[in-house]
Amino acid sequence: MxxxxxxxxxxxxxxxxxxxxxxxxxxxxxxxGLWWIAGGVVALGAYGFVASLQPDPNFGRILAAYGGVFVAGSLAWGMVVDKFRPDRWDIIGAVICLVGVAVIMYAPRTHP
Structure with a gap:
């Protein structure tokens, strides 16, 4: 869970x-216009709060792992919203990043 x-x-x-x-x-x-920018500022602020809800207490680990999520998510956003077509290198890079996320966040650890 x-x-x-x-x-x-x-x-x-x-x-x-x-x-x-x-x-x-x-x-x-x-x-x-400015309303779009203001909405972006609010969303970016919300991101900071959402990141703080992660169960792991280590800020550096959360942000390092999130970097990989950001890479893959940015490509997915571009595909859905801007009709961007990633090439195989984009996809391979995103997969590598997500493997890094899994290692950083979910590898078994012997200490708390």
Whole structure:
């Protein structure tokens, strides 16, 4: 149950962070306005809170593992929202990152 909760929190954090950055991009680069930017700032703030809900108490471990989730999530966001077509190297890189997430977060440890 702890692993499932952790995975769901990683997905929620990715949606908040990637979505927030995308909203700011849209507001600034695509000239959609300050409301888009403000929404992005709120989403990025929410990301920080969601990350703090992870069951592991180690900030560095959580953020290191989340980096891999961010890489894969960014490619997925691009595919769904912007119709980006990743090549095989993008996919291989994302898989490597997700394997890193699994090792960092869920490998058995002998100490608390």
């Amino acid at each position: 702890t692993v499932l909760r952790s995975l769901l929190l990683f997905v929620l954090a990715a949606v908040a962070e990637i979505g927030g950055a995308w909203l700011i991009w849209q507001g600034w680069r695509e000239h959609r």
